[in-house]
Amino acid sequence: MDLVSFLQLLLSGILLGGVYALLAAGLALCFGVLGLLNLAHGSFLVLAAYAYQTLQAAVPYGSALGFLLIPCLCGLVGFVTFTALLGGPYRRSPEDFLTPALLITLGLALVLEELVSILWGHSMAGVEDRFFPIQLGQLSLSGNRALILIMMVVLSAALHAWLKHTDSGRCLRALAQDQLAATVVGISPVGTSALAFTIATGLSAMAGLFYVTLFTVTPHLGLPLTLKALFLIVVSGRRSVVAPLSGGLLLGVLETLIAGLMGASWASIIALTTLLTCLCYRPDGLFTEGGLHKAH
Amino acid sequence: MRSRTCLTVLVVLAIVKFLLVPEESPSAPPDAIRVGATVSTTGKYATEVGPFQSLFEAWVADVNQRGGVYLRHYDRKLPLRLAVYDDRSDAATARRFCERLITVDRVNLVFGPYSSPLTFAASGAAEQHRVPFIAVCANSPKIYERGFHWIVCVIDAAPRYTYRYWEMIQAEGKARSVAFVVEDSLHPVGVYEGSRELATRAGLQIAAAEVVPADTADFTPVVLKLKKLDPDIVYVAANIPFAVAFMKQARELKLSPREFHCIHHSGIFRQPLGSAAEYVVGQSYWAPGMRYGNPERFLSLLKTAGINLDAYPWSPAYMMAFEIAEEALSRAGTLDPETLMNTLRNLRITTLGGPVWFAANGVGTINAYPSQIQKGAYQIIWPPEVATGRHVYPTPAWEKR
Numbered sequence: 001m002d003l004v005s006f007l008q009l010l011l012s013g014i015l016l017g018g019v020y021a022l023l024a025a026g027l028a029l030c031f032g033v034l035g036l037l038n039l040a041h042g043s044f045l046v047l048a049a050y051a052y053q054t055l056q057a058a059v060p061y062g063s064a065l066g067f068l069l070i071p072c073l074c075g076l077v078g079f080v081t082f083t084a085l086l087g088g089p090y091r092r093s094p095e096d097f098l099t100p101a102l103l104i105t106l107g108l109a110l111v112l113e114e115l116v117s118i119l120w121g122h123s124m125a126g127v128e129d130r131f132f133p134i135q136l137g138q139l140s141l142s143g144n145r146a147l148i149l150i151m152m153v154v155l156s157a158a159l160h161a162w163l164k165h166t167d168s169g170r171c172l173r174a175l176a177q178d179q180l181a182a183t184v185v186g187i188s189p190v191g192t193s194a195l196a197f198t199i200a201t202g203l204s205a206m207a208g209l210f211y212v213t214l215f216t217v218t219p220h221l222g223l224p225l226t227l228k229a230l231f232l233i234v235v236s237g238r239r240s241v242v243a244p245l246s247g248g249l250l251l252g253v254l255e256t257l258i259a260g261l262m263g264a265s266w267a268s269i270i271a272l273t274t275l276l277t278c279l280c281y282r283p284d285g286l287f288t289e290g291g292l293h294k295a296h
Numbered sequence: 297m298r299s300r301t302c303l304t305v306l307v308v309l310a311i312v313k314f315l316l317v318p319e320e321s322p323s324a325p326p327d328a329i330r331v332g333a334t335v336s337t338t339g340k341y342a343t344e345v346g347p348f349q350s351l352f353e354a355w356v357a358d359v360n361q362r363g364g365v366y367l368r369h370y371d372r373k374l375p376l377r378l379a380v381y382d383d384r385s386d387a388a389t390a391r392r393f394c395e396r397l398i399t400v401d402r403v404n405l406v407f408g409p410y411s412s413p414l415t416f417a418a419s420g421a422a423e424q425h426r427v428p429f430i431a432v433c434a435n436s437p438k439i440y441e442r443g444f445h446w447i448v449c450v451i452d453a454a455p456r457y458t459y460r461y462w463e464m465i466q467a468e469g470k471a472r473s474v475a476f477v478v479e480d481s482l483h484p485v486g487v488y489e490g491s492r493e494l495a496t497r498a499g500l501q502i503a504a505a506e507v508v509p510a511d512t513a514d515f516t517p518v519v520l521k522l523k524k525l526d527p528d529i530v531y532v533a534a535n536i537p538f539a540v541a542f543m544k545q546a547r548e549l550k551l552s553p554r555e556f557h558c559i560h561h562s563g564i565f566r567q568p569l570g571s572a573a574e575y576v577v578g579q580s581y582w583a584p585g586m587r588y589g590n591p592e593r594f595l596s597l598l599k600t601a602g603i604n605l606d607a608y609p610w611s612p613a614y615m616m617a618f619e620i621a622e623e624a625l626s627r628a629g630t631l632d633p634e635t636l637m638n639t640l641r642n643l644r645i646t647t648l649g650g651p652v653w654f655a656a657n658g659v660g661t662i663n664a665y666p667s668q669i670q671k672g673a674y675q676i677i678w679p680p681e682v683a684t685g686r687h688v689y690p691t692p693a694w695e696k697r
Contacts, residue, residue, distance in 0.1 A: 005520050012516035019513060102581075117338070122346030123607045126540055126568025133548040142548040214544065215513070216568060217535040218343050252514070260517035264508040265480065266519075 009260040017252030018149030024229040024244035026203035039105040043112035043222030048208030071202040078201025126216040157240040170248040237285020298602040299449040325370035328377040333407035339385025345410040350601035369627035387417035393417040412436030440657040450661040455490025464678035466498035475504040475527035479534035487532040503527040539670035544593030563606025574697040579664030582612035585684035587647035
């Protein structure tokens with residue numbers, strides 16, 4: 001393999017890592033920090049993707065409007081969802097919240113799936129990628145994927161800074177570390193968790209907007225995407241919002257290089273086996289505290 | 297006491313009536329022709345055929361509006377009565393509902409579900425109960441290698457899916473080499489295997505054959521390889537999600553063969569690709585401008601059913617199945633299963649997609665036509681007697697699309 005091909009593969013792998021990180025961002029915040037496994041993560045992504053397609057086709061400047069409106073609206077839906085459905089069980093038994101949350105979000109995922117089927121029929125959603133490729137000498141760079149990667153770096157840094165340097169972020173971390181102690185010092189568990197869930201849902205929606213410009217989306221794609229994101233979080237380390245970016249980059253580069261060297265059919269299996277083998281030595285994830293870097 | 301006596305008398309009378317009244321004579325005319333189908337209203341195939349229950353209903357309503365189908369054995373027109381179940385895109389469910397259609401709904405004719413795996417399962421029930429079964433979109437040869445008597449299929453077998461395209465390439469004599477990019481799943485691999493043989497027979501050099509996992513998110517390694525090989529044709533044997541993702545990256549990485557061929561390139565392929573879909577060649581069962589059958593009736597049924605041809609490219613195949621069923625019923629003139637099945641097997645008619653007849657194993661002759669996306673519309677480009685437009689080869693550069 002010549003140098004240009006190798007660099008092109010490396011570059012594409014890094015960009016693919018950005019896509020993986022984007023998929024996992026919302027779920028990482030919910031699961032990693034809040035301890036809530038939101039099985040409706042992928043369904044919010046799908047809902048946002050369909051809404052974006054409709055808005056983009058129906059309204060002038062629909063793309064820009066979609067990026068401004070849809071994450072905010074989905075965040076709002078997330079807030080209402082948490083308050084109406086998850087707040088009660090969380091208040092009653094915060095320490096045993098995982099099981100009811102799983103059931104409720106699974107139900108929510110199925111409802112959202114049906115809602116999308118009813119509203120948009122069964123046809124696939126897909127949006128034309130309007131970013132032109134960037135040419136760097138002999139290397140081509142997908143404009144859309146580059147934007148995703150830049151956004152993910154900025155977003156991860158922003159989330160990290162929010163959790164570390166703001167009051168609400170500190171409240172959330174305190175809640176994640178010791179719920180009882182956090183409540184004793186006056187932190188509202190439901191309010192703080194609702195805020196995290198709102199942001200996480202907004203992130204899922206943002207992922208949907210980008211995802212639908214790269215790939216196609218069907219109403220039933222929600223749960224498979226959630227599982228994919230969950231795998232990445234487990235491998236990267238669930239106690240950090242930055243870890244999915246690192247894990248995504250590693251997985252993306254591994255997959256692309258292996259596909260280039262050995263053929264596409266080997267890429268996923270070897271990359272995943274490598275990561276799972278690493279997990280045997282670092283069961284808390286590759287990029288958590290005590291791992292390659294400190295989380296938060 | 298009195299009420300008990302009355303009840304006993306009623307029960308005895310009911311039993312006597314049951315025993316004495318003779319069973320309906322087999323020759324007594326039935327009140328309707330019962331047809332049944334399973335449709336993937338939910339599940340993974342819903343994106344392909346989700347709203348097709350409406351298409352069945354529109355067809356039945358259309359036939360019944362004309363009084364039904366004339367069956368000479370009963371010397372009357374009988375209306376169609378439809379039973380449809382959602383098979384949830386699941387083979388076991390399709391089989392179960394096919395059994396139900398035959399044993400509970402007592403249908404005279406079953407239309408197969410969408411896809412080869414579901415049809416493989418469901419057709420077993422029809423064979424077991426000896427009921428005519430019309431497979432619609434199920435072209436895996438495995439279905440027809442079992443020696444079943446009670447099945448016919450509208451479309452030709454998967455390996456021949458693109459034979460007209462290779463005929464055209466050979467006749468034009470412009471392309472010399474082809475590289476295959478294949479989604480690693482049942483139908484695309486089946487089409488690829490047949491196409492590879494047809495391409496070789498057409499005199500093309502096989503530059504590469506990359507079988508890639510269905511959930512591939514990055515095609516850079518494949519695209520780089522193809523750029524080096526520079527084949528005349530890049531032939532993408534894949535379902536639409538895979539093909540869309542590949543074409544997007546092909547454009548980003550400036551892969552520029554003389555022609556892209558994507559075996560499925562309907563409206564849901566075209567829409568997310570925009571100008572990148574221009575000049576892509578694929579397969580269509582029907583396109584506006586073709587003169588076979590009764591296109592006006594087809595378009596009217598689509599309108600009634602609220603189905604967009606661009607989004608549901610399999611709808612013409614269903615229309616052909618309806619035409620076959622109507623004609624077979626009419627020619628058989630009876631609902632006797634054996635007569636109806638023999639009529640189906642010996643049928644030779646011209647449908648919306650062209651002439652159809654069935655091989656000994658039940659496989660039909662309807663095959664897709666090569667079509668090219670030109671200015672957002674589909675033009676059939678081969679054979680000349682069916683073509684609605686001219687084949688543009690080589691494809692203009694990306695910037696000029």
